[in-house]
Amino acid sequence: MRPELQQRVLDAVARLGYRRNENARSIRPGQHSGLIGVAITNIGNPYYGNFALGVEEVAAERGRRVLLGNTGEDLDRERQLVSDFVGRQVEGLIVVPSGPSGEHLRAEALGGLPVVLASRQVGGIDADAVLLDDVEGARQATERLVALGHERIAFLGNNVSMFTAGRRYEGFRRALEAAGIAEDPALASAGQQDLEAARAAMTRLLDLAEPPTAVFAANNRNTIGALQVIARRLADGRLAEAPALASFDDVELIEFVPAPTVVVSHDARELGGIAARMLFERLDGFDGPPRFVELPVSVQA
Structure with a gap:
């Protein structure tokens, strides 16, 4: 490459803020990343720590690893986090939605990447969901x-x-x-x-x-x-x-x-585990309509 052309390319890279995707570089054509993206709303809340443990346990059984991210109940942060996960070539997503808007979770926005909604639903999003009663x-x-x-x-x-x-x-x-x-x-x-x-x-x-x-x-x-x-x-x-x-x-x-x-x-760990199993069923080829699971709770005095 001519020096002047090389410099123009480097200038464009710097201007656009491009960052090389090391994860994608390490994946050969036809291989899977082995990663599952999990977006929660409050990493400081023990509830979501137990939820993430439930996801991780099921993922480990399948030989997958979990990428965990915190949205802080901020919809813009959720959009960016989902985009980052997709950029890391995750195989699927489990998301605790931050708000009522979910265009970034539509199938066309994710390129067909499977997603499971946990604890909350988002109107207009045709995706599997697991909730509490x-x-x-x-x-x-x-x-x-x-x-x-x-x-x-x-x-x-x-x-x-x-x-x-x-x-x-x-x-x-x-x-x-x-x-x-x-x-x-x-x-x-x-x-x-x-x-x-x-x-x-x-x-x-x-x-x-x-x-x-x-x-x-x-x-x-x-x-x-x-x-x-x-x-x-x-x-x-x-x-x-x-x-x-x-x-x-x-x-x-x-x-x-x-x-x-x-x-x-109720058991947050169970909620995470069910969400993970629903995701892996999609990855294993299940292509039926979106499923809705509502877990019962127990009231103790």
């Missing part, structure tokens, strides 16, 4: 609080516009409606994505002139944030009695909470 679990847990005699029951959760949070809020709402309890907007706090936000929401609820006597927390982050505030107030005497608590997701040491507790229990 969020509505029924939340309904039964709230029903248990009502049976204990509570009427001022607060809701702590993520944005209800999100798939999972919306389903759990629906179960909460159904239980109140069945008991003839009117919803109090002051007792509903949604949008908490982390412990700090959950603590702030629980603080606001306890500062109400008529605070709730019970709380339904729609995930483990909200449960832990609520428990931290309750414990501090019990310790400094600002709270004479802890509100009853229902938690969707298991939380370590919740049995030591000095108040009635209800837990919606």
Whole structure:
């Protein structure tokens, strides 16, 4: 190549930000990468750690390795992560979606790469999905609080516009409606994505002139944030009695909470394992219509 032409190529590479795909270079024509891409929303949440373990166990049985990425509930980061996975020549994807938009997960966008949605669905995406029975679990847990005699029951959760949070809020709402309890907007706090936000929401609820006597927390982050505030107030005497608590997701040491507790229990590891098996069935040649699996949950008081 002439020196001037070589320099023009190098200048174009620098301008476009091109990076050589080492993974693709190491794969001979006809070979597979042996990689599965897994996108989760919060790598700091133990729930997703167990989910990833379930995926990894099944992948290891098949001689595959897992590439794990964190989206932080950010749709743009999810798009970039999926693009990066595709660039690494993954054989398939397992995605916990970050939001309601999923054009980047369409078959045509992925070049036919199989994808399984886990924990949440995305409208308009024809893909296999494995979910929890969020509505029924939340309904039964709230029903248990009502049976204990509570009427001022607060809701702590993520944005209800999100798939999972919306389903759990629906179960909460159904239980109140069945008991003839009117919803109090002051007792509903949604949008908490982390412990700090959950603590702030629980603080606001306890500062109400008529605070709730019970709380339904729609995930483990909200449960832990609520428990931290309750414990501090019990310790400094600002709270004479802890509100009853229902938690969707298991939380370590919740049995030591000095108040009635209800837990919606399920196995995140099993969820990951089922998602992985569904993906490998696609890789093994299954070409039927999209499948939907809804795992049951157990409500324990």
